[in-house]
Amino acid sequence: NVRARVxxxxxxxxxxxxxxxxxxxxxxxxxxxxxxxxxxxxxxxxAYRTNTIGGGGRLGFPPTLxxxxxxxxxxxxxxxxxxxxxxxxxxxxxSISLCQQRGAxxxxxxxxxxxxxxxNDPINPTRGFYTALNQxxxxxxxxxxxxxxxxxxxxxxxxxxxxxxxxxxxxxYVDGWNGDTVRINERFYKGGNSFRGFETAGIGARDLNSAxxxxxxxxxxxxxxxxxxxxxxxxxxxxxxxxLFSDFGTLGMLDDxxxxxxxxxxxxxxxxxxxxxxxAGVSIFWRSPMGPIRFDFSQVLAKEDYDKTETFRFSTSTxx
Numbered sequence: 001n002v003r004a005r006v007x008x009x010x011x012x013x014x015x016x017x018x019x020x021x022x023x024x025x026x027x028x029x030x031x032x033x034x035x036x037x038x039x040x041x042x043x044x045x046x047a048y049r050t051n052t053i054g055g056g057g058r059l060g061f062p063p064t065l066x067x068x069x070x071x072x073x074x075x076x077x078x079x080x081x082x083x084x085x086x087x088x089x090x091x092x093x094x095s096i097s098l099c100q101q102r103g104a105x106x107x108x109x110x111x112x113x114x115x116x117x118x119x120n121d122p123i124n125p126t127r128g129f130y131t132a133l134n135q136x137x138x139x140x141x142x143x144x145x146x147x148x149x150x151x152x153x154x155x156x157x158x159x160x161x162x163x164x165x166x167x168x169x170x171x172x173y174v175d176g177w178n179g180d181t182v183r184i185n186e187r188f189y190k191g192g193n194s195f196r197g198f199e200t201a202g203i204g205a206r207d208l209n210s211a212x213x214x215x216x217x218x219x220x221x222x223x224x225x226x227x228x229x230x231x232x233x234x235x236x237x238x239x240x241x242x243x244l245f246s247d248f249g250t251l252g253m254l255d256d257x258x259x260x261x262x263x264x265x266x267x268x269x270x271x272x273x274x275x276x277x278x279x280a281g282v283s284i285f286w287r288s289p290m291g292p293i294r295f296d297f298s299q300v301l302a303k304e305d306y307d308k309t310e311t312f313r314f315s316t317s318t319x320x
Contacts, residue, residue: 197279
């Protein structure tokens with residue numbers, strides 16, 4: 001299987017090529033290579049942009065009927081860009097810790113993943129559960145050293161075709177080793193589709209030295225969601241479904257070095273609280289002529305004063 005893709009958006013511009021051999025060496029092994037180049041423009045949420053070019057190889061196999069395991073290697077070159085005027089010591093508008101993230105570096109990492117999926121449908125499950133674990137170790141060569149771990153899972157129970165209850169959750173932690181701290185583009189960012197009621201990168205540590213309140217992400221997160229699909233009483237041909245939801249969780253935890261001023265004192269404008277955030281609302285799913293899309297109407301129930309919230313979001317959806 002061969003895939004080539006070009007995508008352009010306000011947040012991300014990407015070019016990638018992927019080749020997968022589903023029956024590698026005539027066995028039930030999926031082997032593939034990936035080449036990509038992308039640019040993230042995060043200036044609406046933080047003070048930086050990133051340019052990345054890289055590639056890697058992967059191998060996957062099913063250890064059991066409902067499980068999948070994979071191994072991967074990635075080599076990439078990242079560059080973090082922050083306008084020089086933002087870091088002018090005579091008129092700095094962002095923290096010194098953010099300015100120190102500028103520059104290019106090489107990441108060489110190995111990783112693995114395991115997933116157990118006992119759902120009756122991977123897109124619209126009504127019964128069953130799934131769990132997954134992924135780990136990546138950077139430092140097998142390159143300039144960067146960290147270990148990143150993420151877990152996720154979910155359980156689904158359908159009382160009827162119109163009432164389906166689900167509970168899902170995910171958590172992650174990344175930490176440097178060999179004396180390294182976690183760079184800004186390796187941290188976790190949550191909000192938008194991953195935490196309804198908050199903007200993209202709307203929760204987590206923040207740099208209040210700028211009027212924008214630049215998002216700094218975090219080394220740790222834990223987010224849960226409870227959702228109940230409910231009937232819309234519309235004809236099936238209209239392709240509209242609805243669900244009540246509540247999202248809750250936290251994100252934060254910077255390295256101590258990332259909270260200091262140029263003089264080495266703790267910067268009071270770097271805020272980093274692993275406190276509870278929560279929201280509730282209604283999601284509308286529509287099978288439109290353009291493909292499945294989602295409308296989220298949210299009310300924030302718990303937040304920090306510096307979080308960025310939203311009451312409405314429009315996005316594409318893999319569910320229907």
